[in-house]
Amino acid sequence: MIWWQFLLLFFAGLGVLMVIGLPVAIAFLLVNLAGVFYLWGGVSGFNQLILSIDSSISTFVLVPVPMFILMGSIMFHSGIAQRMIEVLDQWLGFVAGRLSVLAIAARALLGTLTGMAMGSVAMLGSTLTPEMERRGYAKSMSIGPILASGGLAILIPPSTLAIILASLGGFSVAKILIGIIVPGILLAVLCIGYIVIRATLQPEVAPSYQVTRVPITQRLNDAALYLVPPICIVFMIIGLIFFGTATPTEAAAIGTFLTFVLAMIYRKLNWQVLVKGVSSAMQLSVMILIILTGSAAFSQLLSFSGATSAITNLAGDMPVHPLLLLIMMQLIVMFLGMFIEQTSIVLVTIPIFLPIVHQMGWDPIWFGIIMMVNLEMATITPPFGLSLFVMKGIAPRNTTMGDIYRAAIPFIIINMILMGLMIAMPDLVLWLPNQMK
Amino acid sequence: NETVTLKMVGAWAPEVSPYAAVGHKFKDLVNELSGGKIVVQYMGAEDVLPPFDQPEALVNGVFDIWYGAPNYWAGIVPGGYVTELSKFQVADKGPGSDLYDFMVKMYGNHGVRYLGHAAGDPGVGSHFLIAQKEIAGLDDLAGMKLRVPPLTRYFVQSAKAESITLPPSEIFLAMDRGTVNGFTWPIADGFANYGWQSVSKYLIEQPMYRSGVGLDMNLDKWNSLSPENQEVVLKAVAGTQEWTRGWFAEKQTEQLAKMKEGGMTQLELPADKKEAWTHLAQESLWTYLQGVMPAEEFAEAEKLLERQK
Amino acid sequence: MGKLERSLDFILNLFGFIASALLVLMMLATVLKVVLRALFNHGILGIDQISGTMMVYITFLGAAWVLRRDGHVAVDIVTSNLRPTTQRVVMFVSSLIGSAVCFVITYFATKAVILSLQRGIVVAAELEIPRAVNLIVIPIGCFLLGVEFLRRAARFYRGEAVFSDTPRLEA
Ligand code: NA
Ligand code: NA
Numbered sequence: 001m002i003w004w005q006f007l008l009l010f011f012a013g014l015g016v017l018m019v020i021g022l023p024v025a026i027a028f029l030l031v032n033l034a035g036v037f038y039l040w041g042g043v044s045g046f047n048q049l050i051l052s053i054d055s056s057i058s059t060f061v062l063v064p065v066p067m068f069i070l071m072g073s074i075m076f077h078s079g080i081a082q083r084m085i086e087v088l089d090q091w092l093g094f095v096a097g098r099l100s101v102l103a104i105a106a107r108a109l110l111g112t113l114t115g116m117a118m119g120s121v122a123m124l125g126s127t128l129t130p131e132m133e134r135r136g137y138a139k140s141m142s143i144g145p146i147l148a149s150g151g152l153a154i155l156i157p158p159s160t161l162a163i164i165l166a167s168l169g170g171f172s173v174a175k176i177l178i179g180i181i182v183p184g185i186l187l188a189v190l191c192i193g194y195i196v197i198r199a200t201l202q203p204e205v206a207p208s209y210q211v212t213r214v215p216i217t218q219r220l221n222d223a224a225l226y227l228v229p230p231i232c233i234v235f236m237i238i239g240l241i242f243f244g245t246a247t248p249t250e251a252a253a254i255g256t257f258l259t260f261v262l263a264m265i266y267r268k269l270n271w272q273v274l275v276k277g278v279s280s281a282m283q284l285s286v287m288i289l290i291i292l293t294g295s296a297a298f299s300q301l302l303s304f305s306g307a308t309s310a311i312t313n314l315a316g317d318m319p320v321h322p323l324l325l326l327i328m329m330q331l332i333v334m335f336l337g338m339f340i341e342q343t344s345i346v347l348v349t350i351p352i353f354l355p356i357v358h359q360m361g362w363d364p365i366w367f368g369i370i371m372m373v374n375l376e377m378a379t380i381t382p383p384f385g386l387s388l389f390v391m392k393g394i395a396p397r398n399t400t401m402g403d404i405y406r407a408a409i410p411f412i413i414i415n416m417i418l419m420g421l422m423i424a425m426p427d428l429v430l431w432l433p434n435q436m437k
Numbered sequence: 438n439e440t441v442t443l444k445m446v447g448a449w450a451p452e453v454s455p456y457a458a459v460g461h462k463f464k465d466l467v468n469e470l471s472g473g474k475i476v477v478q479y480m481g482a483e484d485v486l487p488p489f490d491q492p493e494a495l496v497n498g499v500f501d502i503w504y505g506a507p508n509y510w511a512g513i514v515p516g517g518y519v520t521e522l523s524k525f526q527v528a529d530k531g532p533g534s535d536l537y538d539f540m541v542k543m544y545g546n547h548g549v550r551y552l553g554h555a556a557g558d559p560g561v562g563s564h565f566l567i568a569q570k571e572i573a574g575l576d577d578l579a580g581m582k583l584r585v586p587p588l589t590r591y592f593v594q595s596a597k598a599e600s601i602t603l604p605p606s607e608i609f610l611a612m613d614r615g616t617v618n619g620f621t622w623p624i625a626d627g628f629a630n631y632g633w634q635s636v637s638k639y640l641i642e643q644p645m646y647r648s649g650v651g652l653d654m655n656l657d658k659w660n661s662l663s664p665e666n667q668e669v670v671l672k673a674v675a676g677t678q679e680w681t682r683g684w685f686a687e688k689q690t691e692q693l694a695k696m697k698e699g700g701m702t703q704l705e706l707p708a709d710k711k712e713a714w715t716h717l718a719q720e721s722l723w724t725y726l727q728g729v730m731p732a733e734e735f736a737e738a739e740k741l742l743e744r745q746k
Numbered sequence: 747m748g749k750l751e752r753s754l755d756f757i758l759n760l761f762g763f764i765a766s767a768l769l770v771l772m773m774l775a776t777v778l779k780v781v782l783r784a785l786f787n788h789g790i791l792g793i794d795q796i797s798g799t800m801m802v803y804i805t806f807l808g809a810a811w812v813l814r815r816d817g818h819v820a821v822d823i824v825t826s827n828l829r830p831t832t833q834r835v836v837m838f839v840s841s842l843i844g845s846a847v848c849f850v851i852t853y854f855a856t857k858a859v860i861l862s863l864q865r866g867i868v869v870a871a872e873l874e875i876p877r878a879v880n881l882i883v884i885p886i887g888c889f890l891l892g893v894e895f896l897r898r899a900a901r902f903y904r905g906e907a908v909f910s911d912t913p914r915l916e917a
Contacts, residue, residue: 017840021821022840022843023813023818023819029851030847040494048486048494050855051494051858051881052487053855054802057801163609172635173631173632174635243615244616245616249776257777286765286804303481304480309481344484351450389819489870511868511870512867512874590872600791602871602872
């Protein structure tokens with residue numbers, strides 16, 4: 001078989017299996033079974049598939065995912081999250097769509113912790129979505145911002161993906177880490193701007209609710225009691241990583257542990273909260289990890305079939321206008337991003353793209369950062385963006401996959417606008433890294 | 438007179454690692470020496486299979502030829518990387534030697550055809566220690582937090598330093614922030630590609646292990662080759678081993694220049710501390726290998742590699 | 747509810763409990779390691795590796811329990827718009843496919859465990875434990891997941907389960 005036949009079969013197979021209601025993880029596994037049979041030498045390849053299931057999740061690098069989920073779950077079930085939101089309301093009652101804004105801001109902050117989108121989508125989604133639902137937010141306003149926020153993890157340093165990209169492309173790691181800051185902040189600002197404008201023009205999507213006037217002393221008191229401690233935990237995690245006391249995995253575990261301690265101090269950590277908090281965190285973690293057992297091998301099989309590099313090679317085969325070529329290359333990344341995991345995309349595309357970048361005389365840092373925004377978007381592009389599945393797993397009962405796809409679209413467009421801006425104004429990206437020696 | 442196609446997978450892609458060039462040199466030599474009768478087809482690297490799963494995939498016949506670090510075999514062939522301790526110019530003395538035949542037998546017991554260990558001249562392309570403080574001998578290592586691959590772990594632990602596990606992509610941040618105060622790396626293998634020279638201070642110029650690239654083949658596939666084709670493959674192995682010496686020397690010089698340019702200092706250990714360093718490096722690994730290798734095999738390895746206790 | 751079903755539920759709950767306990771244990775072990783390193787300048791070796799193994803155990807011990815709560819994500823873009831009878835048929839069929847996939851994986855995973863033991867494969871990491879320790883939970887978890895899929899299929903067949911009213915923990 002040639003590569004596009006594999007691609008078609010993989011894509012169609014996965015699509016059909018998912019559409020008939022098979023859990024996403026099982027759909028991946030079944031397609032993998034077929035792929036392994038053809039690509040990895042028949043039955044003996046199945047042994048390798050089992051090994052790949054183990055390797056895809058048996059790594060401490062992924063431990064922050066269940067840790068952040070547990071942290072969020074305990075915050076929610078012990079009522080810490082709800083109290084935080086109440087106190088924030090006292091202060092920010094005038095901002096339209098403030099819970100959605102909060103989601104973006106919280107995520108930008110959490111983005112400094114890790115480069116993993118799924119863990120934070122799960123954490124924020126499980127704490128904020130029920131509250132938004134309760135206050136009558138439309139699905140587009142409750143789900144969209146949390147999805148959009150997930151990708152910020154990759155754009156706000158530290159970002160493992162940025163480091164992989166830079167070392168593969170042979171350009172400065174430090175420059176790319178600095179270079180993603182402005183697009184990261186810009187993305188957050190664009191998202192917040194969109195939310196505030198939409199909530200102002202269409203108040204029904206994010207109903208303003210009466211915030212009772214609270215005297216300033218009471219407000220300060222509440223903030224000190226219920227807002228400062230949880231925020232301190234987050235800053236402490238950042239500090240532990242920043243000052244090198246702990247690795248990201250260790251810092252995530254410490255932050256989660258401190259959340260338990262905080263709940264205990266508030267006298268909210270009874271047996272019931274513990275059971276509900278831990279078991280729902282387990283449920284979410286299992287749901288995410290089991291998808292990873294299938295999606296990792298899926299990406300590898302596509303690479304092994306030659307499809308991934310064949311698609312990427314399309315860019316080099318077309319003599320077109322430089323701007324069109326750039327757009328073509330980004331479209332290829334976007335297309336791959338719909339169904340392949342990000343690290344694999346970087347590993348396959350960069351070696352093929354880089355000669356083109358050099359030949360065109362483009363700044364590789366500029367190109368790399370645009371690609372980062374693109375990859376960031378890949379976690380929320382339908383149909384197979386992994387963050388979309390995570391959101392489906394935590395969204396309230398009546399939320400359909402269609403709701404989630406629709407909620408993601410405005411934020412995908414925002415990402416595209418950002419990429420357009422970066423292409424049109426290279427200085428936007430390059431100014432900050434060029435300040436370095 | 439048919440053409441044979443062999444699928445090759447590597448632990449690293451050539452764009453990532455200069456060491457990958459060794460695997461690709463081997464591929465080209467096989468294609469060339471066989472006059473096109475054997476075609477080695479490169480399938481990919483970490484994008485097609487996680488590097489640590491690749492050795493078992495070779496045994497399972499997912500592909501036919503593999504290149505990567507010899508110590509990736511640790512979990513499958515106990516002591517499969519014993520030539521890291523070799524002092525000979527060609528680490529395994531090359532096809533036809535007694536040491537080479539010993540390695541072939543050792544791997545053969547586990548469903549693998551050992552092809553070769555391609556390394557630089559002793560001291561070139563080896564594992565080195567990179568540290569944030571000046572190191573004048575083993576004593577200075579006590580209490581340091583060092584990021585290590587499995588290969589150098591026993592040395593680091595014997596020197597009473599703490600060994601920390603991190604994927605290579607985390608080394609930059611860990612060094613920058615002081616999560617670790619050093620790590621070991623075969624510097625010729627693209628040290629500066631990762632930008633590490635901007636976050637590291639000292640290179641301790643005392644080689645520890647040979648490092649280099651292991652080449653292996655699926656045993657059934659090897660047995661299915663005609664004797665003439667097997668001959669061609671072994672010639673390509675010898676050719677690759679010879680070529681690698683020059684390649685690693687070139688890469689090491691190149692990396693050293695970049696490290697210097699990035700502000701790093703090369704430290705030579707005081708003459709009286711060098712031996713203890715090398716001795717501990719060698720002996721800690723020998724001790725570990727004694728625990729995992731069958732006694733008879735271990736004794737033979739000691740003899741063939743001329744261990745000096 | 748038959749005795750068989752009660753025992754199945756008991757096993758699912760037990761494994762679910764173990765998975766939850768492992769999640770907390772993973773956190774505590776990591777915290778302990780950092781504390782020891784900060785106080786005595788030496789952590790415990792192998793915690794990161796054990797955490798990795800725990801991830802596999804959490805996933806596969808919890809998998810069937812999560813399915814019981816309908817907690818595995820599915821794309822309902824088509825299924826949610828079908829007429830109830832059609833929906834039932836589709837869900838019945840997809841549950842059967844699910845159980846078939848799980849049993850196939852169970853079979854090959856069992857073979858993989860045996861092969862791994864025969865080959866004497868160990869994990870090349872800090873603690874050189876047999877890789878079979880990691881792998882063994884895959885056939886166990888997949889077998890239970892397959893059985894739970896069968897039960898789900900039976901429920902859709904009998905019309906006991908209506909699409910989207912199976913219990914689910916609100917996170
Ligand atoms: Na980040
Ligand atoms: Na995607």
